[in-house]
Amino acid sequence: MTYNILFVCLGNICRSVTAQTIMQHLVDKAGLTAHYTIDSAGIIDYHEGELADQRMRNHAAKRGYRLTHRSRPVTPHDFERFNLIIGMDRRNILDLQSIAPSGGRGNQIRRMTDFCLRYKDITEVPDPYYGGPDGFEYVLDVLEDACEGLLGQLQARS
Secondary structure (H helix, E strand, O other): OOEEEEEEEOOOOOHHHHHHHHHHHHHHHOOOHHHEEEEEEEOOOOOOOOOOOHHHHHHHHHOOOOOOOOOOEOOOOHHHHOOEEEEOOHHHHHHHHHHOOOOOOHHHEEEHHHHOOOOOOOOOOOOOOOOOHHHHHHHHHHHHHHHHHHHHHHHHHO
8 A cells, every 4th residue: 555645835846845855765765665655736836847946956966865846736636645745834734724625634734843853843844945055954954854753653653
């Protein structure tokens, strides 16, 4: 059985695409590729079809991650296809809840920071889009931590 995970942020060009890539890396490294489908999407379709922000790609590349996903918006079908839909911040969570088909599946929507192991005091993955280089590095730190925690929780369940 395949477990399907969707990461979501506002435009799908910084945080969610990076979470997707980090999680895929961890799953592949653990030899679990066949057990997971991992994707990402944005609340808005403004960047649809675009690669991740160049600054995010540059910072991710320094850590060995290659961001190749092209932005796409969340669709109603995603709520049927994915077991877990993970938003990066409070606004993303509220937006996901508002577009989820009625009769949603309870715990399907979660916040990324719920899975952090080291960054336990934060409640959101900040959007680095309007910040400087330190913001992109911080987001990478948080996402690496949260993805490790998420994979650990998923492995503990199986």
